[in-house]
Amino acid sequence: MKVYLNGDFVPKDEARVSVFDHGVLYGDGIFEGIRLYDGCVFKLDEHLERLELSAKAILLDLPMSREELAEAVCETCRQNGLSNGYIRLLVTRGVGHLGLSPRGCETPTVVIIAGDIQLYPKEYYEEGLKIITVPTRRISPAALPPMVKSLNYLNNILAKIEAQQVGFLEAIMLNDDGFVAECTGDNIFILFKDRLITTPTSSGALRGITRDVACNIASEMELATEMENLTRYDLWSAEECFLTGTAAEIIPVVEVDGRKVGNGKPGDVTKSFLKRFKSKVSVEGRKI
Numbered sequence: 102m103k104v105y106l107n108g109d110f111v112p113k114d115e116a117r118v119s120v121f122d123h124g125v126l127y128g129d130g131i132f133e134g135i136r137l138y139d140g141c142v143f144k145l146d147e148h149l150e151r152l153e154l155s156a157k158a159i160l161l162d163l164p165m166s167r168e169e170l171a172e173a174v175c176e177t178c179r180q181n182g183l184s185n186g187y188i189r190l191l192v193t194r195g196v197g198h199l200g201l202s203p204r205g206c207e208t209p210t211v212v213i214i215a216g217d218i219q220l221y222p223k224e225y226y227e228e229g230l231k232i233i234t235v236p237t238r239r240i241s242p243a244a245l246p247p248m249v250k251s252l253n254y255l256n257n258i259l260a261k262i263e264a265q266q267v268g269f270l271e272a273i274m275l276n277d278d279g280f281v282a283e284c285t286g287d288n289i290f291i292l293f294k295d296r297l298i299t300t301p302t303s304s305g306a307l308r309g310i311t312r313d314v315a316c317n318i319a320s321e322m323e324l325a326t327e328m329e330n331l332t333r334y335d336l337w338s339a340e341e342c343f344l345t346g347t348a349a350e351i352i353p354v355v356e357v358d359g360r361k362v363g364n365g366k367p368g369d370v371t372k373s374f375l376k377r378f379k380s381k382v383s384v385e386g387r388k389i
């Protein structure tokens with residue numbers, strides 16, 4: 102595997118960043134997870150736009166233009182002979198001093214890794230996932246806008262561990278007001294009485310790119326999507342539920358906090374979302 106590191110392609114084992122990089126010292130940086138399907142990078146422009154907005158929000162000047170980043174992403178895929186895979190693009194504040202101040206960080210570090218990801222075992226896409234609410238809360242939007250896809254995922258990791266400790270693969274994270282924010286790396290949708298509802302960014306949800314794809318699928322199916330605060334009770338009462346994310350794609354949820362969703366099997370609407378999603382991925386991407 103060859104990794105893009107600040108303009109060079111280096112073998113995986115030699116792809117190293119400094120211990121003085123503020124991405125390492127403080128998680129000071131941003132990232133994107135992107136998918137490559139059949140030689141096409143899915144929603145590349147949208148991912149790069151979100152990266153630019155994340156950079157702007159944390160006052161980090163990206164050292165490359167959108168087109169340069171797009172080309173670097175495509176070239177990383179080509180260098181690795183990939184036609185399907187998962188791409189991790191990250192930009193850190195760069196190498197600096199030991200203090201918090203980013204003033205000594207002159208050049209951001211840009212890394213692109215193109216590899217594989219299997220977030221959930223295959224059978225869960227057919228049988229559905231059982232998820233559970235965990236104690237660790239999503240970072241308050243007042244502390245850090247949830248739209249910023251930063252390298253600070255510690256509380257999401259804690260939430261994941263809490264779910265795993267009790268035998269679940271995925272966790273529901275609430276916000277400080279007790280409303281559902283999202284899962285540890287996925288947005289959440291429910292279907293209730295012909296309404297498809299997902300949580301708003303104000304509740305702590307990331308503005309997910311797969312979430313937008315799901316909203317487009319919903320409008321193709323003449324189903325209105327609403328962004329609304331959801332309680333755990335809303336999830337327990339849902340007729341259908343699914344998660345969306347670049348790595349997870351669209352995955353059905355069949356149990357929330359020990360309560361069956363619908364009849365405890367992936368719902369028909371969810372199944373058609375999955376089908377429609379698959380038909381979009383390789384035709385709507387940028388050819389590498």
Ligand code: PMP
Nearest residue numbers: 286287288307309310311346347
């Ligand atoms: N929420 C969080 C916290 C995430 O990290 C992600 C991305 N893995 C998502 C939601 C889904 O976003 P996207 O569809 O853009 O991958």
